[in-house]
Amino acid sequence: MVPLVILVALPFNGLNGFLLDLLYFTFTYAAMSVGWNIIGGYTGYISLANLGFFGLGSYVAGLMLTHLGWPILLTSPLVGLLCALVAAAVGWVALRTRGPSFVIVTLAFTFIVQFLALNLKDITGGSAGLYLPLLSLDPLLRGDLFYYYMLGVLVLSIAVAIGIRRSRFGLGLIAIREDEGKAEGSGINTSLFKIVAFMISAWFAAVAGAVHAQYLNYIDPDLAFELIIMLNMIVMTLLGSRGTVWGPVLGAFLLFPLQSYLVYWLPSTIAGEVHLALLGVVLVLVARFMPNGLLVTAQELISRRPPPRLETVAVASGEPAQGRVRRNG
Amino acid sequence: MANQLVEGVTPIDEATSRSLHVRGVDKSFGGVRALQGCTFDVTARKITALIGPNGSGKTTAFNCISGFYVPDKGSVMLGDRNISGWTPSRIVHQRVARTFQITRVFKRMSVLENMVVPVRRTGLKAMFWDGIQGNERDRAEKLLEFVGLLRFIDDHAGTLSFGQQKLLELAAALMAEPQIMLLDEPSGGLNPIMIDRLAGYIRELNALGVTFLIVEHNMGFVMRLADDVVVLHHGSVISQGRPAEVRADPAVLEAYLGN
Amino acid sequence: MLLIQGLVLGILVGGMYALMASGLTLIFGVMRLINIAHAAVIIFASYLSWQLFIGLGVDPLLSIVILVVVFFIAGALLQKFVLSALIDKDLSLALLATLGVANVLEGSEGAFWTSSFHSINTGYAARTYQFGEIFVPEIRIITFAASVILLAGLYVLLTHSNLGRAIRATTQNRGVAQLVGVNVNRITMIAFGIGIAVAAAAGPLMGMYYPFYPNSHWGWIGKLMAIVVLGGLGSFRGTLLAALILGIAEQVAILYIPANWAAMVFFVFLFAVLIVRPQGFFGHVARESL
Numbered sequence: 001m002v003p004l005v006i007l008v009a010l011p012f013n014g015l016n017g018f019l020l021d022l023l024y025f026t027f028t029y030a031a032m033s034v035g036w037n038i039i040g041g042y043t044g045y046i047s048l049a050n051l052g053f054f055g056l057g058s059y060v061a062g063l064m065l066t067h068l069g070w071p072i073l074l075t076s077p078l079v080g081l082l083c084a085l086v087a088a089a090v091g092w093v094a095l096r097t098r099g100p101s102f103v104i105v106t107l108a109f110t111f112i113v114q115f116l117a118l119n120l121k122d123i124t125g126g127s128a129g130l131y132l133p134l135l136s137l138d139p140l141l142r143g144d145l146f147y148y149y150m151l152g153v154l155v156l157s158i159a160v161a162i163g164i165r166r167s168r169f170g171l172g173l174i175a176i177r178e179d180e181g182k183a184e185g186s187g188i189n190t191s192l193f194k195i196v197a198f199m200i201s202a203w204f205a206a207v208a209g210a211v212h213a214q215y216l217n218y219i220d221p222d223l224a225f226e227l228i229i230m231l232n233m234i235v236m237t238l239l240g241s242r243g244t245v246w247g248p249v250l251g252a253f254l255l256f257p258l259q260s261y262l263v264y265w266l267p268s269t270i271a272g273e274v275h276l277a278l279l280g281v282v283l284v285l286v287a288r289f290m291p292n293g294l295l296v297t298a299q300e301l302i303s304r305r306p307p308p309r310l311e312t313v314a315v316a317s318g319e320p321a322q323g324r325v326r327r328n329g
Numbered sequence: 330m331a332n333q334l335v336e337g338v339t340p341i342d343e344a345t346s347r348s349l350h351v352r353g354v355d356k357s358f359g360g361v362r363a364l365q366g367c368t369f370d371v372t373a374r375k376i377t378a379l380i381g382p383n384g385s386g387k388t389t390a391f392n393c394i395s396g397f398y399v400p401d402k403g404s405v406m407l408g409d410r411n412i413s414g415w416t417p418s419r420i421v422h423q424r425v426a427r428t429f430q431i432t433r434v435f436k437r438m439s440v441l442e443n444m445v446v447p448v449r450r451t452g453l454k455a456m457f458w459d460g461i462q463g464n465e466r467d468r469a470e471k472l473l474e475f476v477g478l479l480r481f482i483d484d485h486a487g488t489l490s491f492g493q494q495k496l497l498e499l500a501a502a503l504m505a506e507p508q509i510m511l512l513d514e515p516s517g518g519l520n521p522i523m524i525d526r527l528a529g530y531i532r533e534l535n536a537l538g539v540t541f542l543i544v545e546h547n548m549g550f551v552m553r554l555a556d557d558v559v560v561l562h563h564g565s566v567i568s569q570g571r572p573a574e575v576r577a578d579p580a581v582l583e584a585y586l587g588n
Numbered sequence: 589m590l591l592i593q594g595l596v597l598g599i600l601v602g603g604m605y606a607l608m609a610s611g612l613t614l615i616f617g618v619m620r621l622i623n624i625a626h627a628a629v630i631i632f633a634s635y636l637s638w639q640l641f642i643g644l645g646v647d648p649l650l651s652i653v654i655l656v657v658v659f660f661i662a663g664a665l666l667q668k669f670v671l672s673a674l675i676d677k678d679l680s681l682a683l684l685a686t687l688g689v690a691n692v693l694e695g696s697e698g699a700f701w702t703s704s705f706h707s708i709n710t711g712y713a714a715r716t717y718q719f720g721e722i723f724v725p726e727i728r729i730i731t732f733a734a735s736v737i738l739l740a741g742l743y744v745l746l747t748h749s750n751l752g753r754a755i756r757a758t759t760q761n762r763g764v765a766q767l768v769g770v771n772v773n774r775i776t777m778i779a780f781g782i783g784i785a786v787a788a789a790a791g792p793l794m795g796m797y798y799p800f801y802p803n804s805h806w807g808w809i810g811k812l813m814a815i816v817v818l819g820g821l822g823s824f825r826g827t828l829l830a831a832l833i834l835g836i837a838e839q840v841a842i843l844y845i846p847a848n849w850a851a852m853v854f855f856v857f858l859f860a861v862l863i864v865r866p867q868g869f870f871g872h873v874a875r876e877s878l
Contacts (some may be wrong), residue, residue: 013416025336168445168448170447171442171445171446172448174438175435175446177438178437178438179435181397181433182433182434182435183446184416184417184418184428185342185395185397185417185418185421185427185429186418186421186446186448186501186502186505187418187421187426187447187448187505188418188446188448189416189418189419190418191416287424326507
């Protein structure tokens with residue numbers, strides 16, 4: 001609660017434009033990472049499609065604005081919903097079976113969406129991109145607006161994550177990750193659960209994409225599908241701790257400002273490439289040496305017991321389920 | 330006939346009980362024919378044992394019944410409904426629960442969480458809104474007490490001993506209030522005392538109306554317990570009947586000794 | 589007649605596709621891992637071959653020999669120090685590690701060679717042969733021939749050597765292989781190295797015909813995955829067959845629609861297979877295996 005109050009109050013203390021921007025990006029990444037975590041962390045299915053939904057959300061929102069005049073900041077939930085429906089279709093193809101077909105399909109999906117954005121020139125403007133009408137807004141307020149909007153989306157994502165974790169749905173997702181066959185044999189409709197988890201993660205990615213399109217007032221196939229976005233979502237979640245509510249948030253708040261700072265020191269001609277390579281190295285290192293992530297590793301160190309139980313359903317008496325080993329009688 | 334109420338398990342009334350009918354099931358993998366024209370019945374409210382030499386297809390039959398395999402030919406009937414090809418979770422919703430040959434529990438979850446995973450209800454509300462409802466925790470506690478695991482309720486399931494995990498698997502399966510229980514080699518790896526306890530649990534549950542189909546290697550365990558025995562050999566049923574009849578059947582003796 | 593053209597070209601290009609995808613199948617077979625970095629390795633090898641060609645005048649076909657050795661070692665080391673620990677723990681972590689490697693390769697390429705298009709233009713192999721009404725670029729024949737030789741070598745290795753036997757045993761049933769005395773960890777490391785080496789071998793071949801740039805591996809990995817899924821994950825002959833079929837489908841499609849759209853053929857097949865027959869031609873059934 002306290003951090004939220006601080007974040008809400010911050011802009012009123014004359015936060016400068018640069019920091020407002022930085023936090024806007026951080027909120028965006030955090031919300032997308034929390035979303036990715038639902039399918040990648042809780043359910044254990046690595047999705048490479050969220051980048052595709054980010055870009056798809058950008059384009060759908062942008063086209064709605066240019067063709068129908070509907071303001072993006074109002075339509076973003078709807079755009080998210082449309083992309084979630086696409087996710088349902090994609091999920092239906094890939095999630096009825098187990099195994100690696102999901103990664104493959106999600107990778108193909110992102111590639112296909114980018115390909116369409118590039119080649120359906122009549123609709124999307126191709127590589128020239130799509131220019132969006134500017135918001136008729138005082139530039140000083142503009143920064144505040146995007147700041148609060150994505151803060152709101154982030155808060156929503158965290159609320160959804162908490163809700164999932166406490167529900168039977170969340171327990172089911174974790175069961176699927178732990179032992180999918182056993183979960184299915186326990187009566188969990190694994191295909192349905194996986195598809196729903198995928199749809200939720202797609203919603204957040206699409207909303208972020210839509211809002212970002214308005215933020216830039218411009219969409220193009222390179223920016224909308226920049227790999228660094230996907231990589232960041234995954235590294236932030238993994239570093240923070242997969243399968244926890246706050247892990248992805250922690251990862252985003254740590255990594256994004258750090259990256260923004262470090263990128264300054266890179267030679268500008270190859271900054272983007274080196275950035276990508278370094279982030280790749282970070283991913284390999286985190287996967288190899290700290291796969292549980294910061295949050296979980298910290299918990300382990302503090303309490304010095306065997307790996308902590310999963311963050312799962314709150315028991316009926318309302319106590320949080322984590323970290324308690326009670327012995328009855 | 331006084332049925333002892335096992336707390337946490339509601340008795341199954343006659344009207345709800347249904348029989349299982351396996352009819353002419355074929356199942357092959359690559360070139361290997363695991364089941365050929367397999368046909369047998371599991372009578373409602375009775376304990377049926379499925380035995381046979383190694384490789385006779387018992388677990389394959391199990392998997393076909395519980396939805397993990399789809400029969401190449403033939404059908405599996407639950408009462409008068411054809412359930413072959415249904416997904417395992419859909420079959421569980423018909424109140425048919427199973428355990429696995431190699432015990433499977435969610436090791437990184439607590440015992441309580443393991444108990445709560447099995448789903449009785451379908452429906453959006455049940456999926457999204459409910460946490461662990463009050464009476465579910467009660468039922469879990471009672472079932473855990475039934476199998477003697479209550480004191481471990483908050484421990485990681487992975488810290489339980491092998492035998493305890495088997496009992497947890499059984500108790501968790503009961504949470505879905507099955508009217509048919511499929512047990513795959515339930516006595517495997519248990520010491521004689523535990524096996525007796527297990528037999529006791531099965532009898533108690535059967536007295537409440539739960540139908541059992543048990544795959545087993547342990548002849549003593551199975552012959553004492555079963556009302557009906559089905560013998561599988563090379564994927565087909567070679568004998569079915571009461572334990573005493575089957576034991577004396579020369580075809581059965583040959584199948585076992587011939588191996 | 590046009591169709592025959594498509595057929596011929598399809599087979600020629602399918603051979604190269606088969607080489608590119610065979611390493612992916614091999615790796616999946618021994619590790620059950622989808623190597624997301626596979627196409628990135630191919631592209632990286634192309635860059636190295638280009639550099640050797642421009643800098644030292646090494647013919648790309650000759651560079652294959654060097655690259656195979658270098659990448660085999662690199663692959664084996666990656667497997668030994670990074671992937672093997674992850675495979676046991678959690679397959680998804682290994683998957684993420686390969687994603688990381690793919691990005692490291694892409695970023696490095698951009699940093700060293702800039703993001704402009706490259707291609708390896710040898711002076712020879714610029715001709716186009718004509719057989720009746722069929723036109724066949726010489727480069728296609730050369731890359732096909734090289735691919736076939738390499739694939740044949742791989743095939744012989746897998747079927748007639750002790751190593752190959754051990755690899756196949758590990759692929760079919762790791763536990764049993766271990767029981768009969770196979771050092772599965774070492775075999776996995778070697779097999780992964782071979783998979784990477786084969787990918788590297790395909791690099792110069794690809795680079796002689798297709799322009800490449802750091803990001804192009806994303807387009808290729810999609811195609812390779814479609815091939816591997818269509819053939820059935822882990823099946824070598826499935827990969828060969830699927831590569832030929834998709835190669836032909838693509839080349840026939842190119843006769844009627846623009847080349848970049850023709851690549852979409854791969855994805856049409858991918859989605860169709862997953863809907864109709866998820867195990868592909870020769871893969872195992874995807875539902876629960878206990």
